[in-house]
Amino acid sequence: MDSRAAALLQGSAAAIQQHAISGRRGLAVCAAAKGAGVSFVTAGLALTVAQSGLRTLVIDANLRTPALMDMIRPPSTPAHGLLQYLRGELDDPGALVQADVEFNLSAIYAGGAGEGVQDLFDTERFEQVMQYALRTYDLTLIDTPPANRCAETRRIAAVAGYAVLVARRDVTMAEDLGTLIKDLRLDRTEIIGSIFNEG
Numbered sequence: 001m002d003s004r005a006a007a008l009l010q011g012s013a014a015a016i017q018q019h020a021i022s023g024r025r026g027l028a029v030c031a032a033a034k035g036a037g038v039s040f041v042t043a044g045l046a047l048t049v050a051q052s053g054l055r056t057l058v059i060d061a062n063l064r065t066p067a068l069m070d071m072i073r074p075p076s077t078p079a080h081g082l083l084q085y086l087r088g089e090l091d092d093p094g095a096l097v098q099a100d101v102e103f104n105l106s107a108i109y110a111g112g113a114g115e116g117v118q119d120l121f122d123t124e125r126f127e128q129v130m131q132y133a134l135r136t137y138d139l140t141l142i143d144t145p146p147a148n149r150c151a152e153t154r155r156i157a158a159v160a161g162y163a164v165l166v167a168r169r170d171v172t173m174a175e176d177l178g179t180l181i182k183d184l185r186l187d188r189t190e191i192i193g194s195i196f197n198e199g
Contacts, residue, residue: 015193016045016139016164017052025134026160027141027192028061030153030184032176034146036168037197038062042143043071050105054138057097059108059129061156062145063117066110074098074107081111085129086120093132106137121152121159130159147180158187165194 016027029042039062046058060068063083078098080089085096096108108129120126133140142160147153157163163184167177184191 016141017049017054024162024192025137025139026130026162027139028144028153028157028160028163028189029141029166030144030157030163030180031146031166031168032172032180033148035171036146036166038146038166039067039071039143041166041195041197042141043068046072046105046107046141047102049139049141050103054104056105057108057133057137057140058105059133059140059142060110061121061142061152063110063112063114063120063152064145064150066113068107068143069109072101072105072107074101074109078109078111081109082129083111083114083117083120085111086117086123086125087114088125093129094136096129108133118150118152121155126156127159147183148176154183154187154189157184157189160189162190162192164192166197167194168197 029038029045031038042058046056050056058068058072059082060066061082081096084090085093098107098109101107142156144153144156165177165180181191
């Protein structure tokens with residue numbers, strides 16, 4: 001990570017830390033379209049916020065192209081992840097958690113990529129995962145797929161209650177970003193800010 005990216009994440013993490021301290025424990029990291037760097041930003045924020053002392057959970061809810069395991073490596077390959085829970089293959093959300101993958105940071109990995117995953121987020125099972133996370137951790141950050149291709153992004157953000165938007169120079173179109181903002185507001189998701197990824 002270059003110094004510019006590190007400074008960006010440090011500044012954003014400070015604002016997100018205040019978000020958590022005020023009692024708002026969930027935050028979906030969203031982008032309008034592919035290529036904005038949501039997984040990179042989510043991983044960087046999770047690591048930075050955890051180092052500040054908050055007990056942090058990061059969830060890879062991008063079941064189309066999961067990437068967090070490449071950025072925050074678990075000590076061993078998880079036997080199951082979010083995909084398996086949403087499909088009803090296990091019943092304890094706590095069993096999904098890879099504890100202490102880094103200092104103060106735990107993770108729920110995707111559990112692989114799946115087909116037809118959009119409808120899985122419309123069940124109560126995703127809410128159960130989030131309820132467990134919000135009760136157990138100071139802050140839960142959720143990595144989401146690109147909103148213009150994946151309708152579940154809106155659902156994930158609505159369950160979290162809050163979202164931060166990621167935009168990238170020469171990749172994110174203003175019209176797409178405007179559509180995402182409008183959609184999230186229709187869902188009553190509070191947008192707490194945006195991160196401009198120059199990388």
